[in-house]
Amino acid sequence: MTQLSPHEAYAGSDGPPVKISLPDAEEIYPSVYAIPFSRAGNLILVKAKADTTEGNFILDTGCPHLVLNATYFRHYPVQESEGDGNGATAGTFSIQHTRVADFSFGTNHFYQVDADLTDLGSIENSRGIKLLGLIGVELLRKFEMIIDYENNLIYLHRLDRKGTSVFEQDQLADTSAYQVIPIRIMDSRIMVETMVGGKKLRLIIDSGSEANLLDSRLPERVFAEVSITGRTTMMGVGGKKIDVLKGELNTLHIGGVDIRQMKVLVTNLEKTCFSHAGCVDGVLGFDFLSLKKIGFNFVKNKMFVWK
Amino acid sequence: MTGQKKYNMRKRWKVSILALGLLMLNHMALAQDTIKVCTVKNGQQYIWLSKNLPDWELNAFISQFSLEGLALKKFIQSGFTDSILLGGWKIGLNNSSQFTISKPLLSFDRVDDPTLRLILAEKDVSFDARFPRISNQLQFGYNQFRKKSTFPIYQDSTVLFYLRDHKNANQVMLAGSFNNWDPATLMMKRTDSGWILPVKLLPGKYWYKFIVDGKWMIDNDNDVQENDGLGNTNSIFFVPNHVFRLKAKEGSRKVIVSGSFNGWNEGQLNLQKQNGEWVLPVYLAEGTYTYRFIVNGQWMEDPSNPDHFPNEFGEYNSVVRIGTPMLFQLDGYPTANRVFLSGSFNNWSDYEVALRKTPGGWEVPYILGPGNHEYRFLIDGKPDSAQNHSLILDPNFTFRSKAFKHAKTVYLAGDFNKWSPTMLPMKRIGEEWVVDVHLSKGKHLYKFIVDGEWVLDPANKLWEDNEEGTGNSVLWVE
Numbered sequence: 001m002t003q004l005s006p007h008e009a010y011a012g013s014d015g016p017p018v019k020i021s022l023p024d025a026e027e028i029y030p031s032v033y034a035i036p037f038s039r040a041g042n043l044i045l046v047k048a049k050a051d052t053t054e055g056n057f058i059l060d061t062g063c064p065h066l067v068l069n070a071t072y073f074r075h076y077p078v079q080e081s082e083g084d085g086n087g088a089t090a091g092t093f094s095i096q097h098t099r100v101a102d103f104s105f106g107t108n109h110f111y112q113v114d115a116d117l118t119d120l121g122s123i124e125n126s127r128g129i130k131l132l133g134l135i136g137v138e139l140l141r142k143f144e145m146i147i148d149y150e151n152n153l154i155y156l157h158r159l160d161r162k163g164t165s166v167f168e169q170d171q172l173a174d175t176s177a178y179q180v181i182p183i184r185i186m187d188s189r190i191m192v193e194t195m196v197g198g199k200k201l202r203l204i205i206d207s208g209s210e211a212n213l214l215d216s217r218l219p220e221r222v223f224a225e226v227s228i229t230g231r232t233t234m235m236g237v238g239g240k241k242i243d244v245l246k247g248e249l250n251t252l253h254i255g256g257v258d259i260r261q262m263k264v265l266v267t268n269l270e271k272t273c274f275s276h277a278g279c280v281d282g283v284l285g286f287d288f289l290s291l292k293k294i295g296f297n298f299v300k301n302k303m304f305v306w307k
Numbered sequence: 308m309t310g311q312k313k314y315n316m317r318k319r320w321k322v323s324i325l326a327l328g329l330l331m332l333n334h335m336a337l338a339q340d341t342i343k344v345c346t347v348k349n350g351q352q353y354i355w356l357s358k359n360l361p362d363w364e365l366n367a368f369i370s371q372f373s374l375e376g377l378a379l380k381k382f383i384q385s386g387f388t389d390s391i392l393l394g395g396w397k398i399g400l401n402n403s404s405q406f407t408i409s410k411p412l413l414s415f416d417r418v419d420d421p422t423l424r425l426i427l428a429e430k431d432v433s434f435d436a437r438f439p440r441i442s443n444q445l446q447f448g449y450n451q452f453r454k455k456s457t458f459p460i461y462q463d464s465t466v467l468f469y470l471r472d473h474k475n476a477n478q479v480m481l482a483g484s485f486n487n488w489d490p491a492t493l494m495m496k497r498t499d500s501g502w503i504l505p506v507k508l509l510p511g512k513y514w515y516k517f518i519v520d521g522k523w524m525i526d527n528d529n530d531v532q533e534n535d536g537l538g539n540t541n542s543i544f545f546v547p548n549h550v551f552r553l554k555a556k557e558g559s560r561k562v563i564v565s566g567s568f569n570g571w572n573e574g575q576l577n578l579q580k581q582n583g584e585w586v587l588p589v590y591l592a593e594g595t596y597t598y599r600f601i602v603n604g605q606w607m608e609d610p611s612n613p614d615h616f617p618n619e620f621g622e623y624n625s626v627v628r629i630g631t632p633m634l635f636q637l638d639g640y641p642t643a644n645r646v647f648l649s650g651s652f653n654n655w656s657d658y659e660v661a662l663r664k665t666p667g668g669w670e671v672p673y674i675l676g677p678g679n680h681e682y683r684f685l686i687d688g689k690p691d692s693a694q695n696h697s698l699i700l701d702p703n704f705t706f707r708s709k710a711f712k713h714a715k716t717v718y719l720a721g722d723f724n725k726w727s728p729t730m731l732p733m734k735r736i737g738e739e740w741v742v743d744v745h746l747s748k749g750k751h752l753y754k755f756i757v758d759g760e761w762v763l764d765p766a767n768k769l770w771e772d773n774e775e776g777t778g779n780s781v782l783w784v785e
Binding site for chain 1 (some may be wrong): 346347349350351373374414466467493669749750769770771772779781
């Protein structure tokens with residue numbers, strides 16, 4: 001018997017491309033959809049159906065595109081391309097893609113959506129959840145999105161090109177209830193400017209990150225605001241050991257609001273530099289997001305943080 | 308951590324940072340008696356310690372910052388630097404009263420890879436997976452309380468949760484794995500000594516916290532706690548299903564129970580004296596266990612328990628059985644002297660479980676928990692067959708394959724049988740190879756072994772990569 005690698009033996013088929021839908025999405029007003037979510041740890045999980053396979057997607061604003069778990073999608077038509085790492089990363093790796101014929105919820109359809117295929121098995125194993133993939137920022141860009149952690153609901157409101165909509169979302173009517181903070185979309189990531197220890201920091205808003213991250217290479221005046229409370233070692237690629245420091249950030253200044261005593265992980269983010277837009281200084285994850293109700297208008301580049 | 312402690316730590320840390328700055332400028336040692344700092348400086352993790360820290364303070368620091376591998380005590384006592392340097396640390400300042408060490412913080416490769424990023428920023432696993440009442444990982448558990456006795460448990464399996472003191476509180480709520488950590492449903496009642504609430508719970512493991520006037524707190528009188536890796540700690544309560552008892556004799560000062568359920572640990576399980584007897588309630592998962600008491604350092608059988616197995620010292624170990632027994636039977640062998648049951652469940656012991664002779668052969672009742680087990684009979688020392696027998700308790704899933712038409716043998720191996728290549732032979736039924744197994748809820752990885760060759764399940768499109776790059780088939784049990 002000749003031993004084929006599983007990649008050869010179970011190569012992609014020429015069958016019809018996949019259709020994915022979010023069956024729990026409900027239209028509560030014309031063009032406003034409410035999607036209930038559950039949580040695995042602090043991750044936002046949305047129920048989905050890919051052809052006949054049922055499972056979950058993580059709503060992951062730290063992820064630019066749609067990502068599909070290779071376990072469930074590799075037998076669909078697959079194309080390969082060379083990735084070149086990002087920024088400072090040396091070396092190439094092969095990226096597999098597939099195309100989703102129709103990604104839909106309610107009457108919203110996205111046709112011919114490109115998706116990266118990657119192995120999310122280790123997340124499934126550690127979380128005990130069946131994970132079909134990650135919903136990234138690209139799919140959300142035509143919407144106003146409100147994540148209501150208290151009621152476990154995501155509201156998605158289709159916008160026209162100017163970012164205004166025919167029907168104002170009820171929740172945004174009382175403008176005194178929330179703070180508006182400008183955001184920028186860089187390489188399909190949500191970037192926000194913040195201030196720590198008098199230094200401007202560019203942080204990514206990442207609902208797929210349960211912790212907040214700070215780059216260890218930031219200047220000392222930033223770390224004067226951080227009390228380091230612990231240290232842990234994690235396994236990187238190829239068994240390389242990576243040290244991560246745990247700490248508490250005294251004050252983060254964001255859009256006129258001071259957020260105090262926020263937990264952070266400190267690690268070297270050298271390799272988070274994106275090809276065109278440069279590096280980020282850190283990530284605001286669930287510890288930040290769950291503090292408030294939070295919303296985004298991706299057309300007008302605004303973030304809403306409820307008081 | 309209390310607010311007060313937090314404040315002190317921050318204050319001390321700030322003082323220390325100021326001192327660090329001065330130190331850097333002046334290259335002079337400051338008269339600081341207890342410096343213990345971990346900080347980040349120029350992309351490096353930076354540690355600054357006094358050499359005269361009290362032992363407990365140094366130990367706490369080492370454990371807080373996971374510095375166990377650096378032999379810091381040896382360095383302080385005798386200048387031993389090998390472990391520090393081998394760990395990739397550089398020694399900076401080093402004088403008679405203090406020292407600094409530093410090490411670069413390395414970068415994750417491709418931290419924007421979704422898997423790596425999610426794992427890096429990962430906090431905890433899913434709810435059910437994190438707080439299971441009963442799980443294959445949990446063989447036994449016990450409670451340890453100080454200043455108050457363990458929560459009383461009534462006949463109908465009601466546990467009376469009790470928070471001591473807090474008499475000035477306006478409201479105390481109880482939240483835990485038994486109510487999905489809902490902070491609003493279980494309101495405790497005020498008593499003259501604290502707060503109580505009865506909750507009906509089946510035997511098993513539970514995580515809980517009290518919420519006193521809105522503030523979450525662990526049970527400070529309960530020594531059994533678990534950190535979720537986030538700095539968040541919960542109290543643990545085991546609802547017991549067995550009590551170890553020994554009549555108190557004069558002169559017995561210390562009674563310990565040690566057994567197969569805790570790896571025969573001799574220092575873990577102290578019995579408490581209560582109304583003239585020593586007792587220890589425990590939770591034990593379904594199965595058969597052996598144990599002995601250690602009274603004032605002397606090992607002994609449980610005198611009140613007639614159920615026992617011989618041990619390797621020619622004496623006996625007492626036996627506790629939880630669950631419903633099944634009968635192991637072996638036909639024939641009328642002339643054999645002794646027959647033993649030996650299996651994955653008793654460490655393949657060849658002297659522990661003896662079968663008794665019956666008119667038609669041999670038999671013994673024995674209790675095993677759900678799972679995929681393996682065993683053989685030893686007839687006067689010789690196994691009854693060349694292959695071990697597999698025993699699947701609570702089979703709830705059937706693996707089938709129509710591939711491998713010309714194969715001579717097909718086995719199934721996976722995480723559910725520790726990837727044993729010979730334990731789960733598949734049977735050919737018509738065109739199919741078939742085997743029944745017990746699978747817990749959740750995700751499982753498996754492969755077939757066809758005429759000695761490990762292969763993925765050709766009929767299952769789902770597989771994920773493994774370390775060898777050969778893949779494992781993936782299956783979900785809902």
